[in-house]
Amino acid sequence: MSKALCCYAFESLLNKLDSNTNKIPLSKYYSYFKEDPEKTPSSAPLFITWNKNDSLRGCIGTFSKLSIESGVSRFSLTSALQDPRFPPIRLSEIESLEVSVTLLDNFVAIEDQNDWKIGLNGLKISFEVEGGHYSGTFLPSVAEEEGWDKLTTLYYLLKKADYPVSKSSVSKFYEKGLDEGWLKLIKYDGLKSKLSYQEFDHIRSQI
Known part of the structure; x- marks a missing residue:
């Protein structure tokens, strides 16, 4: 660059x-x-x-x-x-x-929470729950620099959006939100x- x-x-x-x-x-x-x-x-x-x-x-x-x-x-x-x-x-x-x-x-909406690559893609999340709007992003370098795996990255992305969730329920939260269409997850370069x-x-x- x-x-x-x-x-x-x-x-x-x-x-x-x-x-x-x-x-x-x-x-x-x-x-x-x-x-x-x-x-x-x-x-x-x-x-x-x-x-x-x-x-x-x-x-x-x-x-x-x-x-x-x-x-x-x-x-x-x-x-x-x-x-x-x-x-x-x-x-x-x-x-x-x-x-x-x-x-x-290269902003692309994804339907699978694991359809992105550490070190290559950034993530942007947005959703509404019980009248509250939540959003957050991590640049492509963040997960790699922090040594996070995908699950950990997705967990901290929710924390950055200021949405309280336990790490054990992260996968089901994303699966439900993406499947029902009220959660938007975008990957980008x-x-x-x-x-x-x-x-x-x-x-x-x-x-």
Whole structure:
């Protein structure tokens, strides 16, 4: 995938947190890496993930198609500053960060809860039970990075959707929901690239 997009995510955050910086355009990073922007989709659903010392520090994205340049810039800030699970990232933390940019594609509704591959497919769930609406997603890399099997992934997907269920009843819950049609489970692909601040800082100094 594109290292230039990762640099641009860092560039957008740095420019927001440090008013003394001038924002380097994405085109400069494309040129540095000799990446052809024509080979990157002009628009796509995307997620930006920030990690600090190998721990999640923020992750927000959208399933709507956005312009890649404006989408990366926008959600690099949203995920860094507005993830309700974490306090906003501060400038003093930036040197400890790693960013991942994931572009999403090939959304397919599945009727079998096991019709997906760990490390390849992300999952998105949505359903309504007793008047409550529940939804959640895991990017393609999550299950593999966490060392989860499929059942464990499906269990934590329900927990992420904030729906209480015991692990022993997970399979039957999905089977019932998919069979009766009130549960939607979608698999999707993701193109992911990641970059540390140290790599970004070195590249930025060369431009």
